[in-house]
Amino acid sequence: MKVFWAELSRDLLLAYRRKGDLLNPLLFFVMVLALFPLGVSPAPDFLSQLAPGVLWVAALLAALLSLDNLFKSDFEDGTLEQLLLSSESTYPIALAKALVHWLTTGLPLALLAPLLAVMLFLPSHAIPTLVVSLLIGTPTLSLIGAIASALTVGLKKGGVLISLLVIPLYIPVLIFGASAVQNATQHLPVQAYLAILGSMLALSIVLAPFAIAASLRVSVSS
Amino acid sequence: MVKKQFMPKWFYQLASPKWCYQISGTLLPYFLITALVLLTAGLVWGFAFAPQDYQQGNSFRIIYIHVPSAILAQSIYLTMAIAGGIGIIWKMKVADMVAYACAPIGASMAFIALLTGAIWGKPTWGSWWVWDARLTSMLILLFLYFGVMALYSAMEKPETAARSVAILALVGLVNIPIIKYSVDWWNTLHQPATFTLTEKPAMPVEMWLPLLVMVIGFYCFFASALMLRLRNEILNREKRAGWVKQLVSGQ
Numbered sequence: 001m002k003v004f005w006a007e008l009s010r011d012l013l014l015a016y017r018r019k020g021d022l023l024n025p026l027l028f029f030v031m032v033l034a035l036f037p038l039g040v041s042p043a044p045d046f047l048s049q050l051a052p053g054v055l056w057v058a059a060l061l062a063a064l065l066s067l068d069n070l071f072k073s074d075f076e077d078g079t080l081e082q083l084l085l086s087s088e089s090t091y092p093i094a095l096a097k098a099l100v101h102w103l104t105t106g107l108p109l110a111l112l113a114p115l116l117a118v119m120l121f122l123p124s125h126a127i128p129t130l131v132v133s134l135l136i137g138t139p140t141l142s143l144i145g146a147i148a149s150a151l152t153v154g155l156k157k158g159g160v161l162i163s164l165l166v167i168p169l170y171i172p173v174l175i176f177g178a179s180a181v182q183n184a185t186q187h188l189p190v191q192a193y194l195a196i197l198g199s200m201l202a203l204s205i206v207l208a209p210f211a212i213a214a215s216l217r218v219s220v221s222s
Numbered sequence: 223m224v225k226k227q228f229m230p231k232w233f234y235q236l237a238s239p240k241w242c243y244q245i246s247g248t249l250l251p252y253f254l255i256t257a258l259v260l261l262t263a264g265l266v267w268g269f270a271f272a273p274q275d276y277q278q279g280n281s282f283r284i285i286y287i288h289v290p291s292a293i294l295a296q297s298i299y300l301t302m303a304i305a306g307g308i309g310i311i312w313k314m315k316v317a318d319m320v321a322y323a324c325a326p327i328g329a330s331m332a333f334i335a336l337l338t339g340a341i342w343g344k345p346t347w348g349s350w351w352v353w354d355a356r357l358t359s360m361l362i363l364l365f366l367y368f369g370v371m372a373l374y375s376a377m378e379k380p381e382t383a384a385r386s387v388a389i390l391a392l393v394g395l396v397n398i399p400i401i402k403y404s405v406d407w408w409n410t411l412h413q414p415a416t417f418t419l420t421e422k423p424a425m426p427v428e429m430w431l432p433l434l435v436m437v438i439g440f441y442c443f444f445a446s447a448l449m450l451r452l453r454n455e456i457l458n459r460e461k462r463a464g465w466v467k468q469l470v471s472g473q
Contacts, residue, residue, distance in 0.1 A: 144393075147389070147390075147393055148390075151373065151386045151389065151390060152373075152376070154382075155376050155377070157376075158376075161372055161373065161376050164365075164368060164369045164372050165369040165372070165373060165390060167365065168362050168365040168366045168369060168394075168397075168401070169393065169394070169397050169401075171362055171401055171404065171405070172397070172400045172401055172404035175404045175405070175407070175408040176404060179408065200400070207396065211389055211392070211393050214310075214389050215386065215389050218382055218385045218386050218389065219382075219386070221382065222377075222379055222382035
């Protein structure tokens with residue numbers, strides 16, 4: 001537990017010192033969403049139908065974009081090697097890393113989402129569901145994404161490869177997240193979707209850190 | 223201290239590339255011949271002699287390629303993940319090579335399943351592609367194979383590539399059921415009855431027997447393709463070993 005908090009506070013401090021990196025996924029999220037009215041149609045009716053899916057896809061891509069840097073700097077300056085060599089368990093370290101990724105991308109995205117939802121004419125009664133579904137769904141994205149990030153950290157050109165590895169694994173989260181918002185727009189119950197998103201989160205909290213730690217070991221040993 | 227052996231002896235023998243090369247060389251002809259016989263018999267039987275479907279006429283006959291390749295695409299992923307897991311746990315070089323050899327075969331099976339599905343979809347559903355739950359999950363399976371192959375080709379050292387890919391394959395294995403059920407659910411939500419492929423009556427024996435022959439034939443074909451690729455890979459990776467040098471110079 002001590003390791004977890006130490007790693008968490010260290011990474012948060014590092015993230016705070018590099019404020020530019022914090023902003024990039026958010027800007028990406030906003031810009032991608034601005035493309036849809038321009039590319040498809042600015043008609044409010046049409047956009048409000050499109051909004052649940054588009055908001056979720058854009059959030060997913062924004063989370064994907066920032067994965068590349070998750071372990072990169074620690075890998076390059078040798079911190080990662082020291083972390084893995086230490087006698088502490090790697091599980092809390094991996095969990096803390098993924099959590100920091102979520103705190104710096106998923107959480108701000110979820111908080112920013114209502115503004116963009118209004119711009120895309122999502123019915124206002126669906127906005128709470130959108131925020132909640134993003135809050136529950138994006139940590140899963142961070143945890144799964146961290147596995148791919150850990151696998152590719154030793155490679156020179158990991159960027160596109162991460163997307164290839166991760167997108168198929170993101171599909172269930174996308175389906176249930178977007179369906180929850182879709183149902184909310186039609187005043188249908190959403191608890192089941194949120195519960196499934198929650199169970200996927202629980203499963204990935206339990207399992208993903210092991211895969212992350214194993215992948216980091218492979219990457220560091222090579 | 224006596225070393226405990228959890229697995230039967232042949233399992234440990236498999237770890238030796240040389241032994242594995244020899245045993246696969248002995249088994250290969252049998253599997254190859256069985257595959258050829260079963261595939262020819264199944265194709266002729268299915269395409270020429272099996273009765274027509276009362277709704278779809280002759281177009282249903284593509285099932286004799288479509289279904290076996292779809293089954294294989296899934297079982298090959300399972301094989302790959304299990305071989306990868308064995309490679310991680312027992313540090314077995316041969317298991318790594320099996321996982322490596324599986325990926326392209328599985329990807330081509332998934333591709334064949336999608337292609338035949340599209341060809342079958344045209345007369346049946348009226349369009350080449352339908353966002354049907356099964357088609358979509360097969361497409362995602364193909365993406366998973368592509369991810370595995372991309373990761374392999376991005377890594378230079380075969381040992382680290384094998385371990386990374388094994389982790390990815392195992393993560394994918396956990397995800398496959400989740401993906402499958404979420405896609406099923408998504409489809410029933412979004413498209414309740416775009417196409418009404420009415421509940422198929424249980425197939426008569428004349429129809430499913432050739433299908434069974436084809437499925438077994440495909441498995442035998444997979445086994446022979448796997449062994450061929452595996453033998454190639456063993457020779458490639460063990461080219462410094464004495465027995466490989468002897469083998470190559472002897473011929």
